[in-house]
Amino acid sequence: MAEKEEVKLLSLWALPFGHRVEIALKLKGVPYDYLEQDLRNKSPLLLQMNPVHKQVPVFVHNGRPIAESLVILEYIDETWTQYPILPRDPYDRAMARFWAKFVDEKIVSAGLKSVVKAEKGREAAIEETQQLMKLLEKELVGKDFFGGERVGFLDLVAGSMIPMSLMMLWEGMGVDVIPKEKFPEFHRWMNNLLEVEAVKECLPPREKHIEHMMEYAERYK
Ligand SMILES: N[C@@H](CCC(=O)N[C@@H](CS)C(=O)NCC(=O)O)C(=O)O
Secondary structure, three states: OOOOOOEEEEEOOOOHHHHHHHHHHHHHOOOOEEEEOOOOOOOHHHHHHOOOOOOOOEEEEOOEEEEOHHHHHHHHHHHOOOOOOOOOOHHHHHHHHHHHHHHHHHHHHHHHHHHHOOOOOHHHHHHHHHHHHHHHHHHHOOOOEOOEOOOOHHHHHHHHHHHHHHHHHHHHHOOOOOOOOOOHHHHHHHHHHOOOHHHHOOOOOHHHHHHHHHHHHHHHO
16 A cells, blocks of 8 residues: 555535445544535546546545445445445345445435425325335344444445435435334434434535535436
8 A cells, every 4th residue: 555645536515425434434533635526517637536426425545536335335436445334244235235226226215206206196106215215224124333332334235325325415405205103114224323423524514515415306306
């Protein structure tokens, strides 16, 4: 490893894909420079570092860029081995990756439909999201975190996406998609997660965040 590490993160203050990377860096105690981006006016640095997707987050380690948050998390875990976030056991690793994909693909897509198709089938979208959430919630039974006794890969992925993003959107819309009575394990996990210092440090100001998510919803309605 190079003597003087140069670690940069190009992201947005309210971006779940960026929050998961930041939490991982904080858990591992890796210092980094945070570079806020403007997607309406993409910086030459962003276009240079992510010419394929032109999206954030981009992680830059000693000048070498990596895009895609799940790929970034794996790179960070392999590069800074303190506080491992992926499970050691190959089967458990595969399952953590499987459920992370489930969150980013299935839950995000169903969860956003509740907004996008507000007038045309919001109830059906909420129902679909709840069915998916029930499947995910089973992974939490008997555990403090998806990762077991401490926060791991799936906690970062689900945490950044569900409580730290989708729930802000739903709160702004005034709908409780994951009510406590129906999802006790999820709420127990969320409370545990929100007590973790590295997570707390990444929580955007609540009102500003909800407002931002509502603007996002308006654009995608
Ligand atoms: N699969 C990507 C998703 C990243 C993503 O969706 N980034 C959006 C932020 S909302 C973006 O940069 N969009 C700008 C664009 O597509 O022009 C990841 O996990 O990092």
